[in-house]
Amino acid sequence: MEKKATWELFLMAIGFLFIVSSQQMANPMIMIIGGLMIVLVSVILLKKSAKKERRRNGKW
Structure with missing residues (x-):
């Protein structure tokens, strides 16, 4: 299973919870x-x- 931005989304949710x-x-x-x-x-x-992922896949 590929992880895609799980920690980033978790931090974003915590920030919105604070707000x-x-x-x-x-x-x-x-x-x-x-x-x-x-x-x-x-x-x-x-x-x-996302920038690192694009470089890894050669789409940049």
Whole structure:
């Protein structure tokens, strides 16, 4: 079975969970910024792994 971006999607889901649950906190802006940073890191990792995969397959 081939794994395709499982950790990146997991990190993205955690970031979105932080953003959604931030409304229940006393200071939601900290949670929103933290969630956005986690999502940003996961998108960067996703793009990096896709680039590596394209190079490996010779499609770039």
